[in-house]
Amino acid sequence: MNATAVLNRIGVAYEQPLDAHAADGRCATRQAWARVPPEPAQAERGALKDRIRRLLKERNASMVSHYYVHPDLQDLAEETGGLVGDSLEMARFGRDHAAQTLVVSGVRFMGETAKILSPEKTILMPDLDASCSLDLGCPADAFGAFCAEHPERSVVVYANTSAAVKARADWVVTSSCALEIVRALRAAGRKILWAPDRHLGAYIQRETGADMVFWSGACIVHDEFKAFELEALKQEHPRAKVLVHPESPAEVVALADAVGSTSAILKAAREMDAQEFIVATDNGMLHRLRTQNPDKVFHEAPTSGHGATCKSCAHCPWMAMNGLAGVVHALETGANAVLVDPALIARARQPIDRMLAFTAALRSGQPAAGLLPHLGAV
Numbered sequence: 156m157n158a159t160a161v162l163n164r165i166g167v168a169y170e171q172p173l174d175a176h177a178a179d180g181r182c183a184t185r186q187a188w189a190r191v192p193p194e195p196a197q198a199e200r201g202a203l204k205d206r207i208r209r210l211l212k213e214r215n216a217s218m219v220s221h222y223y224v225h226p227d228l229q230d231l232a233e234e235t236g237g238l239v240g241d242s243l244e245m246a247r248f249g250r251d252h253a254a255q256t257l258v259v260s261g262v263r264f265m266g267e268t269a270k271i272l273s274p275e276k277t278i279l280m281p282d283l284d285a286s287c288s289l290d291l292g293c294p295a296d297a298f299g300a301f302c303a304e305h306p307e308r309s310v311v312v313y314a315n316t317s318a319a320v321k322a323r324a325d326w327v328v329t330s331s332c333a334l335e336i337v338r339a340l341r342a343a344g345r346k347i348l349w350a351p352d353r354h355l356g357a358y359i360q361r362e363t364g365a366d367m368v369f370w371s372g373a374c375i376v377h378d379e380f381k382a383f384e385l386e387a388l389k390q391e392h393p394r395a396k397v398l399v400h401p402e403s404p405a406e407v408v409a410l411a412d413a414v415g416s417t418s419a420i421l422k423a424a425r426e427m428d429a430q431e432f433i434v435a436t437d438n439g440m441l442h443r444l445r446t447q448n449p450d451k452v453f454h455e456a457p458t459s460g461h462g463a464t465c466k467s468c469a470h471c472p473w474m475a476m477n478g479l480a481g482v483v484h485a486l487e488t489g490a491n492a493v494l495v496d497p498a499l500i501a502r503a504r505q506p507i508d509r510m511l512a513f514t515a516a517l518r519s520g521q522p523a524a525g526l527l528p529h530l531g532a533v
């Protein structure tokens with residue numbers, strides 16, 4: 156894989172060569188789509204759900220599901236006392252919950268984060284090879300070299316990265332807390348090295364005015380949204396409010412009525428004075444949006460248009476690899492347990508703990524600026 160640095164940006168293609176699967180077990184896009192489990196027939200679906208309910212009790216296990224996975228996995232997590240949430244909520248829930256086994260339905264970095272925060276727990280996933288274009292596009296060795304070129308900068312990495320990349324960071328952030336953390340770092344006079352999502356990084360730079368250099372990764376789902384087509388859809392639905400995840404391109408973010416993480420999008424849909432919305436994020440979110448707002452109408456933002464090279468059509472192939480049968484298999488056999496090198500855990504835990512401490516303090520009303528020295532990294 157070749158890395159090229161251009162004007163303070165470094166880009167690594169997210170797509171791995173086909174033999175990458177054999178080398179590190181993670182799937183490139185085509186492999187991920189080929190591994191999406193078939194939709195079970197209705198009777199089988201019910202039987203799989205019953206087995207999961209029984210196995211969760213027998214194994215003293217809890218389900219943690221991301222908003223982008225199949226609705227069945229979201230509903231089961233909620234129904235059985237687990238969690239459906241964004242990656243920050245998943246991390247916090249996994250750390251604090253008493254269950255000794257967690258079934259994480261999402262992508263690999265989410266399982267790794269759960270393991271880093273709770274090394275004594277068993278972390279299972281429906282499919283361990285479910286990855287993320289941001290993680291695939293930010294290999295630890297090339298990233299370490301990029302960091303070494305900017306030793307004066309605070310290294311802020313998005314949660315969508317490997318444990319090895321997190322181990323190189325001063326801060327881990329998610330899209331629900333990145334703005335506040337970067338704002339606080341800027342107020343403390345810090346310059347920032349940001350990785351890996353270029354669109355989210357650029358959005359945060361626009362919002363905070365921070366001095367940032369960027370890794371040039373992208374989410375293959377959000378990178379596909381098209382401003383031109385979104386303008387046309389807005390004209391078809393002039394009363395609709397536009398909700399955009401900041402992993403989307405700047406021209407799409409510019410058309411938004413609300414910009415934010417998956418949790419922020421849910422909040423906006425609940426609280427905004429509108430009955431109709433256009434949503435620019437993974438279409439797995441529509442299940443939750445429609446369940447929470449049965450009287451409101453949600454349209455998917457368009458991914459097609461001039462120059463479209465859609466690999467996702469607004470759904471993440473790696474999230475789609477999670478299925479009911481995979482949960483059953485993991486719980487019955489103990490297969491697909493997430494393992495992380497203990498030395499990496501020790502290093503990667505610090506920037507994640509900082510994020511969790513920072514967000515907990517913010518929620519309790521403490522001013523952000525005064526928090527950084529106490530958290531050991533400015």
Ligand code: SF4
Nearest residue numbers: 287288374375376471
């Ligand atoms: S939706 Fe995008 S950011 Fe999320 S896991 Fe998939 S590729 Fe990664």
